Structure formats: structure tokens, C-alpha cells
Amino acid sequence: xxxxxxxxxxxxxxxxxxxxxxxxxxxxxxxxxxxxxxxxxxxxxxxxxxxxxxxxxxxxxxxxxxxxxxxxxxxxxxxxxxxxxxxxxxxxxxxxxxxxxxxxxxxxxxxxxxxxxxxxxxxxxxxxxxxxxxxxxxxxxxxxxxxxxxxxxxxxxxxxxxxxxxxxxxxxxxxxxxxxxxxxxxxxxxxxxxxxxxxxxxxxxxxxxxxxxxxxxxxxxxxxxxxxxxxxxxxxxxxxxxxxxxxxxxxxxxxxxxxxxxxxxxxxxxxxxxxxxxxxxxxxxxxxxxxxxxxxxxxxxxxxxxxxxxxxxxxxxxxxxxxxxxxxxxxxxxxxxxxxxxxxxxxxxxxxxxxxxxxxxxxxxxxxxxxxxxxxxxxxxxxxxxxxxxxxxxxxxxxxxxxxxxxxxxxxxxxxxxxxxxx
Amino acid sequence: xxxxxxxxxxxxxxxxxxxxxxxxxxxxxxxxxxxxxxxxxxxxxxxxxxxxxxxxxxxxxxxxxxxxxxxxxxxxxxxxxxxxxxxxxxxxxxxxxxxxxxxxxxxxxxxxxxxxxxxxxxxxxxxxxxxxxxxxxxxxxxxxxxxxxxxxxxxxxxxxxxxxxxxxxxxxxxxxxxxxxxxxxxxxxxxxxxxxxxxxxxxxxxxxxxxxxxxxxxxxxxxxxxxxxxxxxxxxxxxxxxxxxxxxxxxxxxxxxxxxxxxxxxxxxxxxxxxxxxxxxxxxxxxxxxxxxxxxxxxxxxxxxxxxxxxxxxxxxxxxxxxxxxxxxxxxxxxxxxxxxxxxxxxxxxxxxxxxxxxxxxxxxxxxxxxxxxxxxxxxxxxxxxxxxxxxxxxxxxxxxxxxxxxxxxxxxxxxxxxxxxx
Numbered sequence: 001x002x003x004x005x006x007x008x009x010x011x012x013x014x015x016x017x018x019x020x021x022x023x024x025x026x027x028x029x030x031x032x033x034x035x036x037x038x039x040x041x042x043x044x045x046x047x048x049x050x051x052x053x054x055x056x057x058x059x060x061x062x063x064x065x066x067x068x069x070x071x072x073x074x075x076x077x078x079x080x081x082x083x084x085x086x087x088x089x090x091x092x093x094x095x096x097x098x099x100x101x102x103x104x105x106x107x108x109x110x111x112x113x114x115x116x117x118x119x120x121x122x123x124x125x126x127x128x129x130x131x132x133x134x135x136x137x138x139x140x141x142x143x144x145x146x147x148x149x150x151x152x153x154x155x156x157x158x159x160x161x162x163x164x165x166x167x168x169x170x171x172x173x174x175x176x177x178x179x180x181x182x183x184x185x186x187x188x189x190x191x192x193x194x195x196x197x198x199x200x201x202x203x204x205x206x207x208x209x210x211x212x213x214x215x216x217x218x219x220x221x222x223x224x225x226x227x228x229x230x231x232x233x234x235x236x237x238x239x240x241x242x243x244x245x246x247x248x249x250x251x252x253x254x255x256x257x258x259x260x261x262x263x264x265x266x267x268x269x270x271x272x273x274x275x276x277x278x279x280x281x282x283x284x285x286x287x288x289x290x291x292x293x294x295x296x297x298x299x300x301x302x303x304x305x306x307x308x309x310x311x312x313x314x315x316x317x318x319x320x321x322x323x324x325x326x327x328x329x330x331x332x333x334x335x336x337x338x339x340x341x342x343x344x345x346x347x348x349x350x351x352x353x354x355x356x357x358x359x360x361x362x363x364x365x366x367x368x369x370x371x372x373x374x375x376x377x378x379x380x381x382x383x384x385x386x387x388x389x390x391x392x393x394x395x396x397x398x399x400x401x402x403x404x405x406x407x408x409x410x411x412x413x414x415x416x417x418x419x420x421x422x423x
Numbered sequence: 424x425x426x427x428x429x430x431x432x433x434x435x436x437x438x439x440x441x442x443x444x445x446x447x448x449x450x451x452x453x454x455x456x457x458x459x460x461x462x463x464x465x466x467x468x469x470x471x472x473x474x475x476x477x478x479x480x481x482x483x484x485x486x487x488x489x490x491x492x493x494x495x496x497x498x499x500x501x502x503x504x505x506x507x508x509x510x511x512x513x514x515x516x517x518x519x520x521x522x523x524x525x526x527x528x529x530x531x532x533x534x535x536x537x538x539x540x541x542x543x544x545x546x547x548x549x550x551x552x553x554x555x556x557x558x559x560x561x562x563x564x565x566x567x568x569x570x571x572x573x574x575x576x577x578x579x580x581x582x583x584x585x586x587x588x589x590x591x592x593x594x595x596x597x598x599x600x601x602x603x604x605x606x607x608x609x610x611x612x613x614x615x616x617x618x619x620x621x622x623x624x625x626x627x628x629x630x631x632x633x634x635x636x637x638x639x640x641x642x643x644x645x646x647x648x649x650x651x652x653x654x655x656x657x658x659x660x661x662x663x664x665x666x667x668x669x670x671x672x673x674x675x676x677x678x679x680x681x682x683x684x685x686x687x688x689x690x691x692x693x694x695x696x697x698x699x700x701x702x703x704x705x706x707x708x709x710x711x712x713x714x715x716x717x718x719x720x721x722x723x724x725x726x727x728x729x730x731x732x733x734x735x736x737x738x739x740x741x742x743x744x745x746x747x748x749x750x751x752x753x754x755x756x757x758x759x760x761x762x763x764x765x766x767x768x769x770x771x772x773x774x775x776x777x778x779x780x781x782x783x784x785x786x787x788x789x790x791x792x793x794x795x796x797x798x799x800x801x802x803x804x805x806x807x808x809x810x811x812x813x814x815x816x817x818x819x820x821x822x823x824x825x826x827x828x829x830x831x832x833x834x835x836x837x838x839x840x841x842x843x844x845x846x
Contacts, residue, residue, distance in 0.1 A: 112801065122819060400834060
């Protein structure tokens, strides 16, 4: 399967079958899609031992390759994680079906009635790395929104993903849906990713990358089809001079330390100079107690020498670790300028009691999610009440913020006439 | 200005100034944006003679180059066209400002209130060809939606576009808005287009191409930023066996002949075999009377030898002329298959009295605009009540169908907390 011609033929075939399946899925009744999801969940539970055995092969290979412990953790399945995957499928079955929802009705003076109605996007290509659960999550979200999915998992989770994928296929077939509605690329050759990014001759409508900077960079460089951009989450928290400082302390500790490895974790805190003398030591106490390292600007370090001096790199780094960059700013405007310069447009928070400041923050900061007096760790589709999400989009086109079933749809206009001709 | 380094510096500067202007525009009050539009309209009328003189230079050069008459027509301005451009700006001033509109409010059990609010997209790059009015239309639509615009007109309309652009800039300044809110690329070097398609170092958020196949093809090949895809309009009309044939005749003649050169003009008609014996000659009579050539499948030609035999090319061609391809199909399914294979996903119409057929058409045809018993020529932002449009998007991401001010916006989530931390 390393021959380029073979990969080309293989991938083009996947694309054609996906397009055909998508035509069928677009008109599949909600109940049929939900049945496929429930059947797949049952099969996941039923085949737990097989899936764990497949996962063990992946984990053994990864350990032999000597990868980091955090990587092994993302890769490893156990009873609880398989149950969580199965439960996730059932939760998606419970969501409202977005397809067919009327979004708007326009009544024109000439009598034309124009409905704007949600439709599936078509074929969605999902490229992901080590987490095998993405196979189920992404496949199920695409299916619920009436889309065919072409999934390309990382080589590290090859056996696990295949075992999970087989449950999805068998669930589709049990519900009478086309088995090609959710396809898993059956090769780990990187050339297959290149083919997907080229769009498989018009048979991929959007690419969703789920992975680190390397993958996202390759996707942005090579993609010839639309992409749900998912950059890193370089999230900022602004402590305004009007902030309730005890609240600020609690929110920042949560935003940084609840889980340091997620994209909604805070990475930089910007503190107004008017409260810095009190708040920098207060925050240092709280963070030190949690084992968090602080890298501060010169003013921060002058106020508390437990902070190490920050370099330019620190303002540009998504640590995903127990490290926080802290800068004392002259005023709110300087905080906004800092965010405009360094933000990845994912999530930012302001801690302030001054409503005028909050209003400016909401209007002037150009990020997918803006928080007032709340932890950046709420940046999550589940916390937004969307059910599952396939990721957090940091681009501004189509989907922004959590990408759930609604964001995996498009729409069209349906014009009802009575023989109308245009004058 | 043909030196590559100069073009690079020039374009990067445009991008940086656009991004800065966009930050200001995003928070500009509606009244200020509308004032700029009205000032610009007044200046267009005031400087009519200058604009006509500039246009004469473009027209003379085009005539000397020996271009087609239709091209000269698109390029030429006169009193009425300048008045129409000025009036267009005033109409856009009258539209509702989309920025700041609350699209949804989510109340979570934990007390978080999450608003989804419309925001500008940022910086929009518009690449267009010969029509100088696009300078004003596109610049004004971007401005109304709070976006900075970088406009790149065709070399053929260079002087006309510059004269119009100067009115926009002076209007912006008169209203106290940054003059860089609407920039016109001051060179006709093709390298400048390449730079825009690369995204000017992250300073272009979306590209809107307005032009023929050559431009759209280049954009799709080279763009590294999102594009509002605007393919051709290969629009189909289906005559079901349940159609009211007199209505069908009138609608098809309008869909084809009202204006043959617009993207919503019908190009292919698919006629159910059960009504073909009656309807093919009836339609041929009506179209012949209007001077329209018909290219038909074998069954069509057998029914009426005024039709010339169609080749495979005819099913793939957007004629934009008084030519219509006609195919007799076995049944409705074959019509749907034909559309799935050949459509450019712009606009399709069905003529039918059978509601089950209409329902299938609406659900199964994957195009931006679907018409029932109405002419495809209604595919137009104005006819949809959107005010002006910058084009018709044939892609399924973000904007689909007419692209007006709302489609030139994004949104973000604004989360209102009271010190919320995530458990």
C-alpha cells in the first residue's frame, strides 16, 4: 500500500463512495440515524474485549517506540473509556436532528415565499492523531448531521480505531444505512492525508483537523478545500482595575490549573497596574500552592520574585502545562493591544466589575469565545449545551467556537412560487 | 511597480493598514458608517464628469485592444449607471446594521448566560474584473458589515475604479472613519493578486472573487485563506410529468431569455418523457419566437427537428447566451441524477404540481437555491430582500446563495459569569 498509484486509486474510491453515501444520508430519517448510533453503542459494549485487545497492540507499539507518558495516556482505552465512548454515541442520538430545520422565512411582496433550511454539508474529512475515541465521536457527529465521514486516524491508534470503526459500520448496516457513511482510511501512509487535503476530486466538502501544530500547519499549507481552522488556544485572562480580586484569584487558578492540557486553559494573565501591587503576590501565593510556575514581565518580577523573568517566547506559547505568563499592563487598552497581538482567537476572559470595561471587552476582542467573570475552561461544547463537539474552531468562517452537530450543517434557500417570472 | 520586492512591501503594507482599520471599524457606530456611505454617494454625483472622463480612458484602451462588445458594455459608465452606483450606496446605508445583533441566548443550569452575537469578519479581499461599479458595491457592503476591504479591480477598469474609490475614501474621511477601511490595490501587476491569495501575513480573512472561470480557477488553486466560492451558474429546470405546461413554458422562457448573461439564467431543461411529446414542440415554438437556439438529446430532436443535436459538452456548458440544452428524461429520478452530476450547485428549479415531487426536489437537490414554479432568474440578493449582494456563493461553507451584509459577518460567544469556575 506504499505505491502512490495504489493510494491514489484507494482514496479516490473512498471519495466516490462517500459522495454516494452522502446523497442517501441527506434524506435519511432522524430515527434511522439514531438507531445506527444506538446499535453502534451496543456493539462497542459487546465487543469491549476485542477493542481492548486491539488497543493493547497500539499501546505496546507506542511503549516500544518510547513515546511520552501523556501520549500513552491519550492512546490507552479501558472499560470506563469504552463505556464513555458508547455513552457519547447514545447522547448524540438524543440530540435534535439539525437537518431540515427552518432557519428563516422570507415573504416577498411578489408572493414568493423563501425558506432558509438547514442541510447537511456533504462529505467531511476528519484527520486526527492519537485519541482513538475520535473515531466514534467524529463519525457519530457527522452522521447525526447527515454527512458522510472519511476518518483518517493516526498510525499510533490504527488497531484501536479500526476496532471502533467496525462497530460504527455494523451499526450503520443494522439500521439500513449505507456502510460507506463512515469510512476509515485503511492505510497509515501519509500520502493518504495529502489526497484528502486535495479534496478527492471534489468529493470532500470540508476538512476538520484534530491534532497538534504539525498537523494543523500541514493542513493549512496543503488544503485545497475549506478547513475548520482549529489553532491552539493561547487564552488570555485580563484582570481589570475594577476586578473583584478574590474572585479573580479563584477564576485564574481554575482557568490555569483545573486541567492544564486542554485548549481552553489560560496561558497568559494581564493585570492592570493599579491592582498589581496587591494582586500579583496574592495570585503567586495561590498558584505556588498548586505547583504552578509563573513567568512574569519585569514589573511582575519586581512585585514578587517567585516569578521567573518572562521572555518574548512566553507571550507566544501555549504551555498546556502548569506554567503561566503574567504581565502587568498600564491600562485596559494595553491589555487589548496585547491580546490583539498574541491571541490565537480561541478564548479570552475579563475579570471586571466595571460594566463599561466588560462592554468594551466584548466588542473589541476578536476571539471565538469571550468570558466575563468566568473561567476560560468553560470553552467547551458540552458546557455550551451543544452536546458533543468535534473541536473548537478558531477561524471566523462558518463555524466559530465549539463545533457540534449544527456547525456541521449548511443551508439552502427553497423558493415557493406559483409560476412566478421575473419582470 | 513591476519589481517583486516592491509589490511584496506594497501589499504587506495594505494588509497591515487594513487590519488596523478593521479594529476601528468593528466598533464604529452604525450612524458613522451610514454617513460615510451617504457622503460617498454625494461625491459620486458631484464628481460625475471626472468619473466619466476616467472611464473614457479605460473604454478607449479596451476598444483599442479590440475586446468584445459585451466586455465594453460591462466596462462603460454613463450618467444613469453612476446614479445607480450612488443610489446603491444610499440603499446600503438604509439596511440594518448586522453587527452586534444577538443571534442566540443560551442559559445554562450553572447560571452562565451565553450570547451568540454577530461580529464583522475582519478584512475582506475582493478580486474583480471589468465592472467598475463593483468598487463601490463591494466596498460599501464590506463597510456596512464593519469589515475593512482590500479591492483589486481588473486592469481594464483601472482609471474608473480609482475615480470611484476616491469618492469612497473621501466619504470615509468626511465621516471620521479610517481611510484605510476601503483600499484599492494601486497596481495592476498580477503578483498583487497572488499576494492577496496568500493572505498578506494573516491580514486577509476571506477572499471574494468576482469574475470568470479563469479568475475563479486561479483563486481556488492559489488561495491559502478562505474563499466565498462563486462558481458558474449551470442552472437546471425540471419539467415534471405533473407540471402545468403553460406555466412551465412561461417560466422557462423567462428563466432563459429575460437576461441570458446572468448567473441565474437557465442553461439546461430536463423534461419528463410522459409530457415530452406535447411539451417539447410547445417549448420550441416559444423559444424560437424569442430567438433561442435549442440543443437537444436524441429524443428531443426526434420530437422536434428544430432542435440541434446536443453533445456531452452541452450538458456541461454555462452558455450565458440565447442557447438552451434540453434533455428528455425517463423519470424524476433521472432528472435528479442529471443534476447531481452536472450542476454547479447554484440554482435549480422544478415545475410540478405534485407536492411529493416538490418535497423530494427540495430535500434531494444539493444547490444553494431551489425554486418551485418560479424562474431561476429570481436568484438574486435583491429579489431575496437582502438589499445589495456581492455575489452568489456556490460553496456550502459560511455563505451560500446571495452574499449580502449578513453573510459578510461572523459571530462570537459572549459568556456572562459571576465568578464561575468549572468543576
